[in-house]
Amino acid sequence: MSEKSRTEAHSRRDKILDAAEALFAERGYDGVTLRQIAALAAVDVALTNYHFGTKKDLFTTVFHRRAAILNKVRDEALTACLNTKVPAMLEDIVEAYLRPLGEIQASADKGWKHYLSLVAWVNNSTEWGREFMTDNFNPFVSKFIDALKTTLPNADEQALYWGYHYMSGALTLTFADTRRLDTLSGGKASSSDITVGYKHMIPFIAAGFRAICDDPDNSNS
Amino acid sequence: MSEKSRTEAHSRRDKILDAAEALFAERGYDGVTLRQIAALAAVDVALTNYHFGTKKDLFTTVFHRRAAILNKVRDEALTACLNTKVPAMLEDIVEAYLRPLGEIQASADKGWKHYLSLVAWVNNSTEWGREFMTDNFNPFVSKFIDALKTTLPNADEQALYWGYHYMSGALTLTFADTRRLDTLSGGKASSSDITVGYKHMIPFIAAGFRAICDDPDNSNS
DNA sequence: GTCTATATGTTGATAGAC
DNA sequence: GTCTATCAACATATAGAC
Structure with a gap:
């Protein structure tokens, strides 16, 4: 196989993955057809099957492509945070969790x-x-929750996991980028203003964790 | 038309709505076929078209069916809260927003x-x-945010709307009832333990709002 | 209101030529 | 690796008998 054809094939493979990623994100698995993916990638429909097998296989490949690198980046951020100060501040741990995602999204x-x-x-x-x-x-999430336990040693574990749940929901809606905050606020806030979205999320979530996980004795520490 | 046939027809109509509601909620619009809806409702496929028109029309009917009553219940809760004390406490406003939903879900x-x-x-x-x-x-959301402004008069409006966004995300993930908290926590918390989910959500969200919307001068009030 | 039958299109998948 | 051609299965939607 020549260098050229290898590169072109790889490029088409990647274009299918990029197109599938964009469309699956926008309309979900069932809302997208292989023909739409092929059209957006500007390749023939049969190529999706040649490169990835079934539609479900294609989805799996798309999802796994960036999962590993995402875990690596976030793991490094959390590890760095935990190594700078012992015990780490609650805000720093939450920031270590959220900031890499904010930077990617921004x-x-x-x-x-x-x-x-x-x-x-x-x-x-x-x-x-x-x-x-x-x-x-x-x-990775378990690692994050373990880190929280070090700074909230008296936390009720059930409350801690629900706190994570609230953070996950807030984060997820931010990922979704629905642009509906614009309409709701009459332009005073914008869903796509990601930098602002993450800037407020960190103190909001940290305060929430403290409110439900901190021991009453040191609630204003 | 006899009483009996009227009742039966109405019952079939409702069974289609119930089935569509359950399946759309589980798999989304495109993940469900009219045949699956008809099968779950135990009626003929053609009835979906007779009663509701197109698939999209059916979805619209499903969505609107409970929207009005939901708005009414929540409006009453918020109004009651605002009438008991002036200005209302932040926690009370958040509770007025969340508790009716928690009661429905529980x-x-x-x-x-x-x-x-x-x-x-x-x-x-x-x-x-x-x-x-x-x-x-x-x-209704605008009414809620107006209520927040009365108790957080110095709030930056952009922060206020983002706070609402975080709350909406946390709430939404709770609606979704993914059952994944169970696996993550090794049984220490459960996504379907809705009472606990809402009990912690109220102080979590209220503290979050205070952290990003309260004036520094009275941040520990 | 309900069902049978069917029209009409689209889907995921692949066999086979190049 | 890529494309043409095609398949069986399934989708939504509706006309017409009862």
């Missing part, structure tokens, strides 16, 4: 934006979440 | 549970949310 990279939007869709789906969220992201 | 009514799950799906979808969330729920 960046110019369309592909990553689509991927986060896809994660939002998966996270809110009972059946897709069970298959894709648990295996890919639970290990 | 009740034994399967239909309402499915409906809230459907709202979760719509809220996280850019294209469906634009069409169905804005018209149905924005007026």
